[in-house]
Amino acid sequence: MIRLKTNLPGFFNELCEVVRLFLGPVEIGEAGEGEDGAEGDALVVHTHAEAGGVWTERVTGFGREQALTEPAGGEGLERKRRLKRAVKTAAFLLMREVTGVNPPWGSLTGIRPTRILYELMGEGLSMDQARDAMEKRFFVHPEKASLLCDIAVMQRGLIDVSPREYDVYVGIPFCVTRCAYCSFSSGELGDGRLVEPYIDALIREMDALGPWLADQGLTPRAFYMGGGTPTSLTAAQLRRVLMKARELFPQAREWTVEAGRPDTIDREKLQALKDAGVGRISVNPQTFSDRTLQVIGRAHTAAQTLEGYALAREMGFGDINMDLIAALPGEGGEDFLRSLETCVDLCPESITVHTLAIKRSSRLHEQGYAQPGTDAAARMVGAARARLRDAGYGPYYLYRQKYMAGNLENVGYARPGFACLYNIDNMEETTRVLAFGAGAITKWLFDRERRIERAPNVRNIEQYTARVDEMIERKKALIGGE
Ligand code: SF4
Numbered sequence: 001m002i003r004l005k006t007n008l009p010g011f012f013n014e015l016c017e018v019v020r021l022f023l024g025p026v027e028i029g030e031a032g033e034g035e036d037g038a039e040g041d042a043l044v045v046h047t048h049a050e051a052g053g054v055w056t057e058r059v060t061g062f063g064r065e066q067a068l069t070e071p072a073g074g075e076g077l078e079r080k081r082r083l084k085r086a087v088k089t090a091a092f093l094l095m096r097e098v099t100g101v102n103p104p105w106g107s108l109t110g111i112r113p114t115r116i117l118y119e120l121m122g123e124g125l126s127m128d129q130a131r132d133a134m135e136k137r138f139f140v141h142p143e144k145a146s147l148l149c150d151i152a153v154m155q156r157g158l159i160d161v162s163p164r165e166y167d168v169y170v171g172i173p174f175c176v177t178r179c180a181y182c183s184f185s186s187g188e189l190g191d192g193r194l195v196e197p198y199i200d201a202l203i204r205e206m207d208a209l210g211p212w213l214a215d216q217g218l219t220p221r222a223f224y225m226g227g228g229t230p231t232s233l234t235a236a237q238l239r240r241v242l243m244k245a246r247e248l249f250p251q252a253r254e255w256t257v258e259a260g261r262p263d264t265i266d267r268e269k270l271q272a273l274k275d276a277g278v279g280r281i282s283v284n285p286q287t288f289s290d291r292t293l294q295v296i297g298r299a300h301t302a303a304q305t306l307e308g309y310a311l312a313r314e315m316g317f318g319d320i321n322m323d324l325i326a327a328l329p330g331e332g333g334e335d336f337l338r339s340l341e342t343c344v345d346l347c348p349e350s351i352t353v354h355t356l357a358i359k360r361s362s363r364l365h366e367q368g369y370a371q372p373g374t375d376a377a378a379r380m381v382g383a384a385r386a387r388l389r390d391a392g393y394g395p396y397y398l399y400r401q402k403y404m405a406g407n408l409e410n411v412g413y414a415r416p417g418f419a420c421l422y423n424i425d426n427m428e429e430t431t432r433v434l435a436f437g438a439g440a441i442t443k444w445l446f447d448r449e450r451r452i453e454r455a456p457n458v459r460n461i462e463q464y465t466a467r468v469d470e471m472i473e474r475k476k477a478l479i480g481g482e
Helices: 009-023 076-099 113-122 127-138 141-155 195-214 237-248 269-276 292-296 302-313 334-344 374-390 423-429 461-466 468-479
Strands: 003-008 028-030 042-051 054-061 063-073 166-172 220-225 254-258 280-282 317-327 350-355 392-401 410-415 432-436 441-445 452-456
Touching: 003 432, 009 042, 009 076, 042 076, 054 076, 063 076, 076 127, 113 127, 113 141, 113 392, 113 423, 127 302, 141 392, 141 410, 166 195, 166 237, 166 292, 166 423, 195 237, 195 432, 195 461, 195 468, 220 237, 220 423, 237 269, 237 392, 254 423, 269 302, 302 317, 302 334, 317 334, 317 374, 334 350, 350 374, 374 410, 392 423, 423 432, 441 468, 452 468
Parallel strands: 003 028, 003 042, 166 220, 166 432, 220 254, 254 280, 280 317, 317 350
Antiparallel strands: 042 054, 054 063, 350 410, 392 410, 432 441, 441 452
């Protein structure tokens, strides 16, 4: 156990994040005044001082000390942001010295590193200068800083969204079985008795809010149905939800449905998607190794992925994404690259390369599965980037999660013209999101200062179904100031 003490308690969590960046998901407790923890506990102490217009952040622990000085200043949120960075940097320098580890994303612990690049460019830096600043101020490795720049180039022209536009998200929180790495709140379909009431509630939510927003002159931009596994619904159920969405949000110019689990795809369901005007789908192999698929609890084979993909192509789907995961249990670099090569041969319009993240609520975590070393995972994602670039794919969005193998990232690659608007909007938070379904979170941007407020729906499926009117009112209260 680690005990942590700071005289800026508002930054306790940020300090924990930095320590865990180096030590993984260790237990960290708050040490009070004069309290140094039990014998055997490590103690990390941060102190902030301000004198003569200078902040000094001093962090001690594990027999070492680091002190960082910064010109004091800024007001309100800007001051808090600068102070947070100074505190995190001091802790980062200490932990780097203690462990000898140099994490790929440096001192950044958030899920959206592109936001930092855009912030730096917003301060008037050119892209090259911003890349340098990522390396010098945040200790980001040069290849990661250049990855962010490549993404910013791919996003040009796609992130300038009108403030009158919003995206629509519909969540289907059902899956046929639960993957071993999953931490989502999806329910297994079971006997399916929850599904029809759930769809009734979804449609009630959409009916209440779609016309209401149209009356306010707001226009849908992208539609995204995710989950869970949307295609675990029957064809008739899918048709019902999607036709309603088409009727209510006809102006949306991108329509995506995650058809993630290949064993849930058939001709009838794909036809329902086509009839509703869905242009983009995901058919997710994760790996083309049947042995690994069994280990991770995906109840399908690699052959089913190929069949599902071929069927979608035969039926005319011209924008297909495939997800792969690097560092899956038992897989080395060669296994991963074999799957990547199979994917590239299929020529989908986009390929998303995830790095395995073992969340605490996943079965892999319960089973005590140990992540592969940083180097192994880093080599896999590095090789993927090079291979995909050669095959004509560019990185267009990126996000990070806690507990990812090697502290790496997930990257969406697309062929020119096939970057998914919704994925960019969602990650860059440049667009409002109207979200329907259990656990779905409506995010509303209110002004140019990028103030974002959220209205989350309850996660439990039965609760959501019973309390849908409350979810509608919650959203109306959030958006009502329009
Ligand atoms: S398909 Fe996705 S949501 Fe469903 S169990 Fe697997 S990881 Fe979780």
